[in-house]
Amino acid sequence: MDLGFLIHALIPSSNSVALLAGFFTYLAIVGSILPGKLVPGVVLPDGTRLHYRCNGLVSLILLVGLLWISAKMEFVSLTAIADRGLELLSTTFIFSFLVTLVLYFSGCKSQSKGSSLKPHISGNLIHDWWFGIQLNPQFMSIDLKFFFVRAGMMGWLLINLSVLAKSIQDGTLSKSMILFQLFCALYILDYFVHEEYMTSTWDIIAERLGFMLVFGDLVWIPFTFSIQGWWLLRNKVELTTASIVANCFVFLIGYKVFRGANKQKHDFKKNPKAPIWGKSPKVIGGKLLASGYWGVARHCNYLGDLLLALSFSLPCGISSPVPYFYPIYLLILLIWRERRDEARCAEKYKEIWIEYRKLVPWRILPYVY
Numbered sequence: 001m002d003l004g005f006l007i008h009a010l011i012p013s014s015n016s017v018a019l020l021a022g023f024f025t026y027l028a029i030v031g032s033i034l035p036g037k038l039v040p041g042v043v044l045p046d047g048t049r050l051h052y053r054c055n056g057l058v059s060l061i062l063l064v065g066l067l068w069i070s071a072k073m074e075f076v077s078l079t080a081i082a083d084r085g086l087e088l089l090s091t092t093f094i095f096s097f098l099v100t101l102v103l104y105f106s107g108c109k110s111q112s113k114g115s116s117l118k119p120h121i122s123g124n125l126i127h128d129w130w131f132g133i134q135l136n137p138q139f140m141s142i143d144l145k146f147f148f149v150r151a152g153m154m155g156w157l158l159i160n161l162s163v164l165a166k167s168i169q170d171g172t173l174s175k176s177m178i179l180f181q182l183f184c185a186l187y188i189l190d191y192f193v194h195e196e197y198m199t200s201t202w203d204i205i206a207e208r209l210g211f212m213l214v215f216g217d218l219v220w221i222p223f224t225f226s227i228q229g230w231w232l233l234r235n236k237v238e239l240t241t242a243s244i245v246a247n248c249f250v251f252l253i254g255y256k257v258f259r260g261a262n263k264q265k266h267d268f269k270k271n272p273k274a275p276i277w278g279k280s281p282k283v284i285g286g287k288l289l290a291s292g293y294w295g296v297a298r299h300c301n302y303l304g305d306l307l308l309a310l311s312f313s314l315p316c317g318i319s320s321p322v323p324y325f326y327p328i329y330l331l332i333l334l335i336w337r338e339r340r341d342e343a344r345c346a347e348k349y350k351e352i353w354i355e356y357r358k359l360v361p362w363r364i365l366p367y368v369y
Helices: 003-010 014-033 056-072 085-108 125-131 144-170 175-193 195-200 211-224 227-234 241-270 300-316 322-349 351-359
Strands: 037-040 051-054
Touching: 003 085, 014 056, 014 085, 014 144, 037 195, 051 195, 056 144, 056 175, 085 125, 085 211, 125 211, 144 175, 144 195, 144 211, 144 227, 175 195, 175 227, 175 241, 175 300, 195 241, 211 322, 227 300, 227 322, 241 300, 300 322, 322 351
Parallel strands: none
Antiparallel strands: 037 051
């Protein structure tokens, strides 16, 4: 691929704009009208709390079904995303840049004193644009932070499915591609089955909505987490039965740790007395859970996430570092995030956090880090 071709492929087209606009319009409409569990968010400092309609799974299944029917009727092509991957990437990037500029300038004009919309302006334009100045900005009553997270996760699956269709069309479908697609699909579907857990994550409850989150949700997640699929389109990998079993083992262990840790934290926030692993939970200072996975490492959920990321790349073999971009990046990101979390928790919980650190000395991986 020469530079001229790459530049040309990155130029947005009317088709890529239409695909992106159609996708967002669909999510906005069905997210508002389809039935789903109404989940209350955490109580904000001003005593208010937002509510989230968790109908992402229904929205996703309906979308995939509509696309399948449309393809059968030859209204759309299942390989449309795979055929326009680079221009969709640039289109989404430009959208992320523009929408965060709008968020910044509209946020600066906000007179709200409530926790959700009160602007937090540092005076540094780049800092405020990057990290955001409002906690939960909305558009037509749609919570944009929750909306963009959902769009990114669905976009990831849609890219993968289009790459799968392209692989079938080209006659290059392999066991490696099937395994990669299966792991990612299970992970994404599980995310939407447990979508309500997202309402208690740090991104939702504490991070303001700026370019960091918007770009991360709309560009980084769908387009970089799918690199393995793009790579497998052009590189054939033969997997042995032993390697397939080993890959499945890594995925299952990662899933158990990731989902188990997040579920324990979510359940604890809803009911601090709920048993964990059959025993009453150990709580430090009445606030910090030190039982189950959270008694093994202070950020044990990150370990599960890393194992899952590794399982997405292992089907690609070890002939190239390219498919391992995601787990390598995620390792760096989670260590950076873990450091930020530690600093925030130390400031917030003070002596309680010191006691928790003594009881649970390991950050992510016991006896290693």
